[in-house]
Amino acid sequence: MTEPLLKVRGLGKHFVNAGQTVDVLSGLELTLAQGESLALMGRSGSGKSTLLNILCGLEQPDAGFLSIAGEHFAADLSASGPNQQRWAMLRRQRIGVVFQEANLMPALSLLDNVRLRARLAGQSDQHCGDWLKRLGIGELAQRYPDQVSGGQRQRAALAMVFAMRPSLILADEPTGSLDARTALEVVDELFHQQAASGCALILATHDSTLAARCGQRLDLAQMGA
Numbered sequence: 001m002t003e004p005l006l007k008v009r010g011l012g013k014h015f016v017n018a019g020q021t022v023d024v025l026s027g028l029e030l031t032l033a034q035g036e037s038l039a040l041m042g043r044s045g046s047g048k049s050t051l052l053n054i055l056c057g058l059e060q061p062d063a064g065f066l067s068i069a070g071e072h073f074a075a076d077l078s079a080s081g082p083n084q085q086r087w088a089m090l091r092r093q094r095i096g097v098v099f100q101e102a103n104l105m106p107a108l109s110l111l112d113n114v115r116l117r118a119r120l121a122g123q124s125d126q127h128c129g130d131w132l133k134r135l136g137i138g139e140l141a142q143r144y145p146d147q148v149s150g151g152q153r154q155r156a157a158l159a160m161v162f163a164m165r166p167s168l169i170l171a172d173e174p175t176g177s178l179d180a181r182t183a184l185e186v187v188d189e190l191f192h193q194q195a196a197s198g199c200a201l202i203l204a205t206h207d208s209t210l211a212a213r214c215g216q217r218l219d220l221a222q223m224g225a
């Protein structure tokens with residue numbers, strides 16, 4: 001039997017704030033196959049961003065096991081050097097991340113940001129301008145990140161993710177800084193690309209209409225996480 005793209009078992013994470021321990025995630029289980037989509041829901045502070053950070057290796061869990069795209073990580077080993085390298089490789093080639101703060105290189109134009117992302121993932125950089133056009137910001141290709149709005153940066157970050165052709169997209173409120181009409185266009189493009197490329201998608205959102213477009217739903221608040 002083929003291994004699912006993503007398997008999470010018994011995942012736990014706590015933080016200590018001002019001497020108080022807060023269990024953010026506890027005993028979390030999750031399975032996602034290639035091509036599937038999952039809406040991650042839950043009230044503010046329920047752990048959505050924490051889970052996304054763990055799923056791309058930016059945060060260490062304190063319990064559990066996870067496998068992503070054939071790479072296996074146990075909580076007790078995840079902080080060690082070789083694991084850092086495996087996470088870096090996954091983020092470069094397999095996991096596309098669109099977080100609330102768009103992560104663009106300030107010294108590069110939007111187009112060069114997309115080209116760099118494609119090349120780092122081992123993809124052709126020939127059609128990078130088309131990704132910007134599809135996200136409605138083709139005319140801003142030569143501008144630098146500080147010369148465009150937050151919503152335009154967010155769309156450029158999505159273009160970067162599409163250009164790397166990842167196996168898994170992690171999106172944290174990807175339309176958070178967009179007006180309703182642009183948000184709908186961007187979300188349409190996100191689901192279109194997900195279906196066309198067959199990658200998996202995890203989308204953290206407070207928007208139940210958006211969540212309804214995903215095949216699966218995980219409500220962290222209901223899990224008591």
Ligand SMILES: Nc1ncnc2c1ncn2[C@@H]1O[C@H](COP(=O)(O)OP(=O)(O)OP(=O)(O)O)[C@@H](O)[C@H]1O
Pocket residue numbers: 015016017022024042043044045046047048049050051
């Ligand atoms: N580095 C950290 N140190 C201490 N506490 C943290 C840290 N990161 C997150 N937390 C706490 O963990 C909990 C979960 O935070 P998280 O950002 O994952 O929530 P969220 O569901 O993404 O929230 P929102 O919907 O507001 O973005 C919160 O109570 C938060 O204050």
